Amino acid sequence: MNAFLRSCVFCWALLCSWCIQAAEPAVAVYYGSKASLSELGLYDIAVVEPDHGYDPVRFRQQSPGSELYAYASVAEVLPDRAYFRKIPAEWKLARNGAWRSIVIDQTPAQWPAFFADEVIAPLWDKGFRGFFLDTLDSYRLAANFDEAAQQEGLVRVIDTLHQRFPGIRLILNRGFEIVPRVRDKIQMVAAESLYRGWDANLKRYVDIPAKDREWLLQQLQAIRERDKLPVLAIDYVAPHDRDATRDTARRIAQLGIIPWVSDADLQTLGIGSVETVARRVLVLYNGADDPALNYSSAHRFLEMPINYMGYIVDYADVRSPLPADVVRDRYAGVVSWFGGAIPDARFKDVRAWLTRQMQQGMPVLMMDAPGIPLDRTLMTTLGVRSMEAAPAFPLKKAEQSPLMGFEAEPADPAHDYSGWLLTPQMLQQSRQLLSFDDAKGQRFVSAAITPWGGFAMSPYVVADIPGTEQSRWVVDPFKLLKQALRLPDFPVPDVTTENGRRLLMAHVDGDGFPSRAEAPGAPFAGEMLRREILERYRIPHTISVIEAEVSPQGLYPRWADQLEGIARRIFAMPNVEIASHSYSHPYLWDRTVSHGLFAESKEVDLNLNIPGYQMDLRREIEGSVDYIRRRLAPEGKPVKVFLWTGDTAPSAEALAISDAAGLLNMNGGDTSITRSNPSLTEVKSWGIRKGGHLQIYAPVTNENIYTNLWHGPFYGFERVIETFEMTDAPRRLKAVDIYYHSYSASKQASLKALHKAYGWAMSHRLHPVYASEYIRKVADFYEFAIGREGDAWRLRGPGQLRTLRLPPGMGVPVVDAGSGIAGYVKGVDGYYLHLVNGAARVKMREEAAAAAALPYLVDANARLGEWQPQPDGGLRLTLEGHVPLELRMYLPPGCSLSSASNANPISAVPASDRSAIRSFRSAHNRAQLQAQCRAL
Template sequence: MPRALTFLIALFPCLLGLGELQAAPFSIAFHYGSTLPADGLRAHDIVVVEPDHGHQPGALGPDTDLFAYVSVGEVHPQRAYLAEVPAALKRKINTDWGSVVIDVSQPVWAEFMAERIVGPLWQRGYRGFFLDTLDAYRLLDDVDPAAAQRGLEALIQTLAKRYPGIRLIFNRGFELLPAVHSQVFAVAAESVHRGWSAGQSRYVAVPEADRRWLLARFDEVRQRYGLPVIGIDYLPASALDEARTLARRMLAEEIIPWIAEPSLTTLGTGANEALPRRVLVVYDANEASAINYTNAHRYIEMPLNYLGYVADYVTPDDALPERLDPRIHAGIVTWMTGGIKRGERLHHWLQTQIDAGTKVAIFDDFGFELGHSAAARLGLRLALPPTAPLTLSQSDPLIGFEMPPRPRAGTLLPITAPGGIPLATLTDTNGQTYHPAAIMPWGGYLLDAFAVVELPGVEGQSRWGADPFAFLQRALRLPARPVPDPTTASGRRLLMVHIDGDGFPSLGEFPGSPLAAQVLLDDVLKRYRIPHAMSVIEAEVSPQGLYPALATRLEGIARQMFALAHVEIASHTYSHPFKWRKVFDARDDDRAADYHLDIPGYTPSPEREILGSIDYIRSRLAPAGKPVRLLLWSGNAAPDADTLKLITDHNLLDMNGGNTTMSRRRPTVAAVSPIGVHQGPYFQPYAPVMNENVYTSDWTGPFYGFRDVIDTFKMTGEPRRLKPINIYYHTYSASKVAALKALHTVYDWALAQPTQPVFPSDYIAMAHNFNTLSLARALDDPDTLHIRNADALHNLRLPPDFAAIDLANSPGLAGTTSGPDGRFATLASSRASLRTGATAADIPSFVSANGRLTHWQGHPKGIDFALKAHTPLSFTLSHPSDCRLQTGRGPVVASGRSGLKHHYHLDGTNATFTLRCPG
């Protein structure tokens, strides 16, 4: 085995699995900007950053290491420690950069760097360092080069001794390697093929002689010292195709590439490239008081989520990005309702993006005046206004998704699409044709009735006139690829329960008039021992609240609930704000009466509602040592960004909001909310399914109405699995006989399904991870998809037409199982590689389980794995019948089988297993 490969196997065991090695031993990026483009950088194993910008190790997730940039031979005036550098070391000014050149030959410099520069970074968690300006001593005529080299060698040895496990990347420094190569992680050099001329302010080709010299040095580094080499070349950000070609060339030369602009503050091109997981959504902010209620968020984000994409929102009045990076954004979606003041600005910007090759999907209205010239540029043609009646004379199968469109002549935009593929053709009484929906070379559009239609005379009822999933895929040219999916884990649909505390003091309509909270504890929580989140409203249960005479009993019940092992503790706030954005508005004169429980003398504040209520629960109700981190939003569950910031700043979790009520009464995906809502940099996960208040007509009856949520579970489970099973209700459901019976019906149905029960906090982590999980491909290996940063979400949904998976060469992938809309692939860790191709049918693999797969390691004779569940274990493996499963307590016999699928059950909730197969 070559020495370099031996070195890399020892150095990167976590990168290797059952499959083949990547062509590059690792992928690296360099980004010195103050803001990290996380979606693009998570594709890489290492990102070198400027630590003075405050970036913290771990900022990009568990699978991307941050290395700190450190200048060795020069100190820039902006460095805080420059004033502490001994005067004798400061020898001259590098006029090109304004930095101070250091005499590295003096021993005091090694000590200074170790203590004052590297030490604080080590304390912050950095374990890798990119050492730049190693050759700056050549600028000093009065310093002996040999002495300078000895000083640098002493520095490297000091760092290695002082900080065990430190990883150092040299920028050049070839002359130091004979003495310190064993302390070096990798060697980099700039301008292998393409460089930047600062004097000429232009990109240049590296002279042949310089290139050959550098390639010879790289060969020596690889062959003599067994170290990987990194090439940093420069091209403009717009030259993406050229950068990809250059990166592939460098990979063929066994050089790990990074090609970027010389400032290293934009996303460049490396050995891996992120697949875009975001779509820019342009919406009309005048539609509603908050983004939660806009058409774009209500109707478009859920289909985008289902297809695997995260929505980024802007309005036409915002600072619109000049250029979208295709490695981050897959396209643009607009939902305009007409009458946009900045329509001309929007039109110009969209046309610029289209000219740059970005695909655009337009819903409802173009959002700008479509004149003849503008229409022609888009491949459209304006026609005369139509004369009623209109007839749908041609339509694509995606038209009429939930109801036949009924366009009105008075609102129809009179256009045809000679430059595209019409999805629908309308003909008026004069025989004139119109195309209200089409796929165009630049994307596509669905106008007016062919998007979402509000049913006349039925408040809150909408239907899609076209299939939004299929339209988005076709308009934005979205490829069929694996989708991070927070509805499922370990091959089974998630099951979770969370309870809002409303009605805790209510009296139950049962003999003896027990408190509803007591009924809930005795008849529900003690019966169904699956994960729950239980919350209380402080003002309802505390001695200083609204019911002081009941407080002793209420707090006692809450303590019993919170002591249950299958119950995690949540707050439902202090005073239950009904309208979060209004309750804290000092301009409102009647806040208490209208927007939260009326507590005399109380002036509302987010801090008191959130932090105060959690502190109350921690101090008076929670068992010692049991965490209280979860807030279940009350009322309209629509806080603003400043309120969500409290959650992030105090390391809390939150959930609620959304309006998923799809059922036989509302048979539409328009009634399915997205995973959550973004408010600036903050993300609020929605409750996957709405609570019983909706199903009982705002608790006016019928009180058995919550049993209809079973229809919601079924309809959001297939033909597309859009949501987990989420039993969500209030304490007051335990106050009425009919409501309590409905609860039992819902629980019994859910427990009869093949699910994985999880705590709501587990789901919340998955919802957040949906936004941050990275998919990437190696530039020279298009058949392999690399999954990174899957720290909570270990499930991918593979579309029905996705290629077969080569399990034997997909490290980190445990197996797949069939679902209603494709296959679900279970990851064994936060990083995995998914390779397409044929694989042996009888290879042992994981199928599904009611618990989380916490370990999976394949070897020639079988598999070692571990499962952890909240209920007695039930799982399925695929393997030949002569394989044998055992735990530390002895053999485990299958309870049933179907072909290669073997079904197992254990009394325990977690165990470590070994599957051994002959051969």
């Protein structure tokens, strides 16, 4: 039998002997610094470089059942380690030139205590309880060594760690010879390079020879069978080759070995038994096209569809060097959207960068204009013959895909039309979305899905409506993104819904609090707001004031006592959370951008006219919050939220000040889709990130937009109902947000419009929340992680966002006792999945499969607290909201729902059918419930 056949037989024997083993933990080995705690929480064990600042205590709280392990090198040390200087020269046994490290002699009697004190103890104090011990075999790099003595020293190190740190958990990287002596003190054994490895001398990835693999498999089999320990194989593949990474992990897993396949430096989130979904899309833009990122086309138009599909946008301004670490572990694709040519000094670098991304298999979507002249290399990569050739008119439409004409039909080509002439091979391999034939028979392509991604060129992306400020999508952005970037379906973190019901919130900017109302006695608008709205609609409200409008040192000192009294009464209400709307209501928050955009305008310095005051970010944010805390807020009631004023486009500096003050921030976005402007270009993203800080946009805009900047009609805000309806179907794009200013309570027409908006909300099955709750959910969207584990999905988030939407075609979620899933409900755009907390593992079943066997939550207007499945198939649950409780439960035959406490009883809503979905109500906003099931 030849070596290859012996190897195959041996591998099959391993597969047969290991396939009956219990499921092993999912492990990641990641020495980078960019993965979030949620991403690492997808794994049962995540080994990290401890110097990168990961907090194991916070991780343990956020991801119960998962654990961070700290990397610790036993027999090698890098000179930049803090303890390197303390190592005696006589302990330095050799040098590892490939990694520029020093090999440490394991035989000195003091070495185990030194390693425990200097390496492990500081990490233990930080909260690490698990450790990945590396370089156990490095003594073999020395010219002379006593192998038995070195191994004895390693055993003493492990014994010392167990004596010093009770409960410590250890993973050994190799050290096969000592495993039988320490197997009761270690959790797992790892080995590198089973199928693919890294040659540190040649600096390249290599295939492992069959004889080396066979030897390593024998060692791993012995550990599994003799020592009853799980084993982990760490292989190395080029980071851009995701297919090879996936295939190598699959081959390792088929042997029953825990797989982890990553790049040679372990700087990327590789693939193991769990594969993290890459949720980022990098968008290239030219900062010279617009005065600020907020106004760029990519942000205004494209980020919302990207967010809706579950992805996060990272922006890169082509005027600066482009990021070098755009890899498939984190990025699903790259989009460029340039309004015109990028700076001449940058186009060569941008061109080379784009070529490299495409050649490495990163999907690229080019929007609107290429922005760069093409060289031969990029033209070959794109499959373009020419971009300069002028078509011979007249042009005749050749192909139009259903993706085109989404909101507006493609216009006939203008005299300056320019499309792409593709090579015959690229034409054959691509799917034309829109193309034209000229009088000479040449095919010009304006939009296509290509092997490298796709493109859609102006004017067939977004069209302006002549004579208006409106725009329309020509191409379907959802389908274009999905098809060009090859975006897979996965459970999408959803910020619009919780427990199956669309979120409802109400928040008020403080403008006009001192205005006199059109009512007997001319009360202040703030008082009318309290009487007419807050007392009547007992849903959660987030209410703000502008300090300079109500304080004794502000603009109206003679009314300050009355105004502050009204504010105190409002802030004391149980359905109100407190917010600040600044000190002087600045119109522009980013003065760097502002002076470029409004260089000749007084709006640069526009705010309330306070004598002697000049705009100061800290005074506006921290100062106004401090004033409210000292003078207006009831004792013990915090000021949670800061609501941006004016153009609602804060700078990164302003966002940093807000974050440092512990405030949640919101406003901006201006979603205002209506029947007279029925375009998704009017629906904005969840927020925008600047300098590592996140601004949360209000779900919909305020009455100022519907009333022509408060010039009338003053009843215009009733049209917000159109926005509520059009952002719920055919896709649920936004929560319901009744957002307005205090001055809306000053006019009878605007007050009636408010009553209509509230009446609409009260008549629908919604889930009321405070703005702070919504803000935290959106923040979680950017942190949430999804991983694929065979036929299941692992879901991890910080815990505030608890809804995932399953795109149509993914099937129906399976609810079982250990899934972390409380239930689901079908919506217009897929099933909405309810998480018990921030972690879950879910499988799908076919739509036509048998009904669920266990009770589950269909929907509720309250948040889940306790959710405890019982051994008999029943469960105990707690719901707590802000209004009288409403819920629906799926109750299989033999199951019933009742109150677990007499204090907060529930009553069943009479049903006209015998459906297994039953409705319940309570006069209270909290209930402890139990579902009991009897055997039939």
